[in-house]
Amino acid sequence: MKRLKYTILILAAAAITSCKKSFLEQEPYGNSIQSGTFYNTVDEATGATLASYKYIDFDDWWQTQWWKQVGGEAASDNEWIGVNGGQGTAVQAAHYTLNPENDRIEAHWIEIYKSIYLFNATMEGLQNAKIDDGAKQKLIAELKFLRAFQYFELVRNWGAVPLITKTLSPQQNDYTRTSAADVYSFLKQDLNSAIAILPSKSQYSTTDKFRVSKGAAQALLAKIDLYTENWAEAQSVSAQIIASGDYTLENSYGNIWQTTNYNGKESIFEIQFQYSTQYPNLGNVFPTTSMPGTEGGWGYFTPTSDLENAFKAQGDSVRLNWTIIRHHFPVIGDPANTSFDANPSQCKSARYNRKVYIPRSERTPNGRFSKDHIYLRLADVYLMNAEAAAMQQQSQQALQSLKAVRDRVGLTTNMNLSGWDLINAVRTERRLELALEGDRLYDIRRWKDQSGQPVINSIMGPNGSFVKYNTQQSKDPYETTNLNEPQNKGTSFVAGKHNLWPIPSKEIIASQGRITQNPGY
Template sequence: MKKFLSLILLFGAMSCDSFLEEPARSTPTLNEIFNSESAAVSFVNGAYANMLENDWWQINFFRQITDMATDDGWAGNTEQPRPDITSIAHYNNIDIGSSYFQTFWNYQFRGIAKCNVIIQEIENVDFDEDLKNRLIGEAKFLRGFFYFELVKNFGGVPIVKTFDELLQADVTKYSRSSEQEVYSLIEEDFLDAIERLPLKSQYSSNDLGRATKGAAQAFLAKVYLYQERWDEVVTLTKQIIDSGQYQLESDFARVWNVTNPNGIESIFEVQYKSDPTFRVGGVFGVTTGSRNDGGWNWGVPSSHLEKAFLDEGDIIRLRSTIIKHGEPVFGDPEVTSFNAAPDRNKSGRINRKFYIPQEHRAIPYVQTNLPLNHILMRYADVILMHSEASFNIGNRSEALNSLATIRQRVNLTTDMSLSGDALRDAIWKERRLELALEQQRLYDIRRQKINGTPVINTIFGPNGSFVVYNTQVSDDSFELANINEDQAKGRTFDPSKHLLWPIPTSEIQLSNGRIVQNPNY
């Protein structure tokens, strides 16, 4: 905990730059820094930065690893052996001291600390009350988001609600709150944010990308989804649908198009732009790209995912999700035969959603200089949450109608006679295909249950469906030819521990053991 506290105490200089122009005299107090409308806005802007840091290894790469740890992808890069990455992706001797867990944990608490300062200090600053109310709403939304990221990855974590708690208390006294206690705080924050935040349409173009009422509703709906509180999910998703603020893109290819930032389907996305001087661009197009195309080959799609699209006859979403070696790149006429470097790439495939066509690439084309925004919540996800929750409260027709809405966009018909387990499975399959490679799959297969058993337990393990497919069924020429990444990925999955990631070792040590490790790590 001392480690995350030391990071927290550094944030002020990164959140407000006005005092940096003055010669150093003494350490400014919090009141001296947080003393104006511009300082309040800067603090909020600084909190947004912790959602997806633009450096690849801090938060972005951890998010990529979560997709590697599913049946949708492989670690991918077989040219550079990285057991620190593959051990997590394969559930094999995971290092509980991994810097990926530690850094992700630290950055969430760093963001929480920034939000706590805003919530604690903003009432002491005299400026426009409407703006002040909105900024509090943004801070509440962001704090809810950071705690949601922590609880869904690590389970119960320490709860810190004010900045003074850290300054006045011995941080080694902190211990883990229960999962339910964390969820309760998240719910409180999102509910407060809903009351304070404007609709997307009420923001000026300069403020697009800030948290909105719809974003707070959508994330709260997902919080309820993870807790199987189906009635609340239905209520919130229906409110979003009825608001008229969002639509499905008529063309699926526009969802992740670099020329369509903050589109009609986007509910919340991280804002990136190309700026090689200040390095405020994205990273995913490079880190997931081909090593023969300026990329690093991490987080590559599996043939198992491609087969799921083909089995469904879903060519429209497939071509906008996966680029395969030797084939043209959909939406990039300059590339008629893509080189995915299959000798250095486990699957000979890359993620199309994060790919930037040649004509839209920034110069230099490197990580932290990519202009593609990163979508964290979109309208299709809300419709699918509505479908799943409607099914679980027994409203079959509403579940089918929402399912059909998603499928109609990509010219797929829906069997309106579906019911029971078949309908449930159809909704889950649709989530996989619609949201593939968007860093949603791991959390879905952990929470989805059949007779009380998480779906991930049936995908991985010695007899898991993904393991059996890769070792006994698959005839994929790329994956079988490149055995530098173990074909039996996931056979060592242990359902008694791998439903959560380990608490970073340093946090346990620095808390003098008050923070307890997750089971069986």
């Protein structure tokens, strides 16, 4: 199905978005989404399924897309909120002063459950569709992946969450939180059933490469296995993806994010965005929010000098330049921008995200861009494999996967690493390879140190390494002088509390206490 037709389906789905209310108070999306009799042909069933894809990220910009960057990166040691301390609710999350009344976290929770409602309703409609059973099961498998993708976002942010697997009437509101272990178990079951049905990426036509493939379901399953420390399964599934031949690493690291390389050979799952003059809020939020006003952007999500130092410590100039744009440096890949103006007085760090940057010659008039956003790619899978092998003390396998990623950017690999030296090398590689792509916070939350404590506990908090660097060691000329966003970011972090976000207060109230709060809030 062509991108244009997909865009039309997105716009149709966008038209039925409801206003922000408590998750328990949401209105149905519309009878056309729920009606099983609507899907009388394969085209109708396919159209409903493809319209569902946009609900991974559709939120009028301010809920799901925004929060994924705040949560995944700006609350870690990789990013500041950046824009001279603006957007106080986002700063609360990034600086660990967040409370359950925060409007952004509430909106993120609501938008995810709205999308899950849509996926459930569409699956129920497909069950009764008058179409070939093989086509029907394939579409349901795509929707199972989309639902699992959203539940993964819920469970890694909030832990135990309500597990809703069918459409509910307003009267059916007696559910409670399901344990994280049980949510993960359900997601694994759904993904395994999808893997058995979905085609490989190579079996899709060129115009359908964006659709969920067997490899996408496997990659999400492998990542869930990492989060649940099921190392053997994570190693096995990631190895299957690598061996499939469906994906290969891009020869050039920078080619991954080129606008001429959508759904490229390294991409496993990416969201397609389309610029529209009729619906101006459509489009990828990150190119606009993550660029300074001098480039037509809003100035948020600026990389830290701590992240830049991590690249320099490895001698990693390739990924540094393709990840961080620095003030008065040329922008790699854009010959029209030979001296980037980061607008330092309005930017915490005078650094910006190259991965979401769009060269000047390719920009659309109103700042809403069609740039796709990659969520799963092969280098991530190689590093999943390396981590899982390292955690099982299978050093040679871990080193082979680690080396594959480092070779691309011209870095040598010490093939004699083992034990914790190897584990830490893989962790460092994940930070550099995947920087600013939304995984950093979740990695440092789930990783354990040699004493069994979450790694984030030693990075954040009053004695955390990141806090000490910023408040005692850093001499960065921008960060240490642009203090509208406080330099002591992370000092308010409390171990055992801030390893999860608070459940939005409105959800607890609307559930009459059946949904309970996370510890410490």
